[in-house]
Amino acid sequence: MTFTVASDSFKDGDYLPSDFILSSDFGFGCAGRNRSPHLKWSGAPEGTKSFAVTCYDPDAPTGSGFWHWLLVNIPANVSELAEGAGSTGGKLPAGALQTRTDFGVPGYGGPCPPEGDHPHRYLFTVFAVKTDQLDVKADTSAAVVGFNLHFNTLAKAEIMGLFKR
Numbered sequence: 001m002t003f004t005v006a007s008d009s010f011k012d013g014d015y016l017p018s019d020f021i022l023s024s025d026f027g028f029g030c031a032g033r034n035r036s037p038h039l040k041w042s043g044a045p046e047g048t049k050s051f052a053v054t055c056y057d058p059d060a061p062t063g064s065g066f067w068h069w070l071l072v073n074i075p076a077n078v079s080e081l082a083e084g085a086g087s088t089g090g091k092l093p094a095g096a097l098q099t100r101t102d103f104g105v106p107g108y109g110g111p112c113p114p115e116g117d118h119p120h121r122y123l124f125t126v127f128a129v130k131t132d133q134l135d136v137k138a139d140t141s142a143a144v145v146g147f148n149l150h151f152n153t154l155a156k157a158e159i160m161g162l163f164k165r
Contacts, residue, residue, distance in 0.1 A: 001043040005126045005157040009037035009083055016122065016161040019083075022112035026103065030112035030165065036069060036086035037161070041079055041126045045154045048128040049076050052149055053086075054142075057111065059120040062102075067142035068122065069108045070099040072149075073133045095133075099140045106138045111163040119164040128155045 010016055021032025039053060051074040060066035069086055074096045084090045086098060086108035098106035113120040127149050134148045 003043045003155040003157045005041040022110040028112040035084045036108035038083040044128040050129045052127040067102045122161045
């Protein structure tokens, strides 16, 4: 069985609706609802003890991309996140932990590329993890979370959304 991820919020390769775009509260000039999208995965390999979810923009003009969402320690019996789960007031699975994004705080931060720039790719990746919990905290940087995932991932599945303004 192949490890896959899909979403009821958007189709792979489509433009993301405004519900999932950064809100004006962040001051970057976008006016979306800043809701994390619905994600559902299946086909995790044997030995999966937890999951992690990230959203990364490799096209951000930073030299190192931009991390929009990092969620780790999702229990192995969970295979779906409701729309808005990673947003303020959202309901995460028990034990799951959001870590610091490139916005400087934990939690989902939607797309908001520079005005007039080319369409950016937003890679929503689900990781099947071979340990119950990664050794990270809410203020752990995305690079350290990525380092831990690199050494503990059994498989990963990805879905991509686009956004341009």
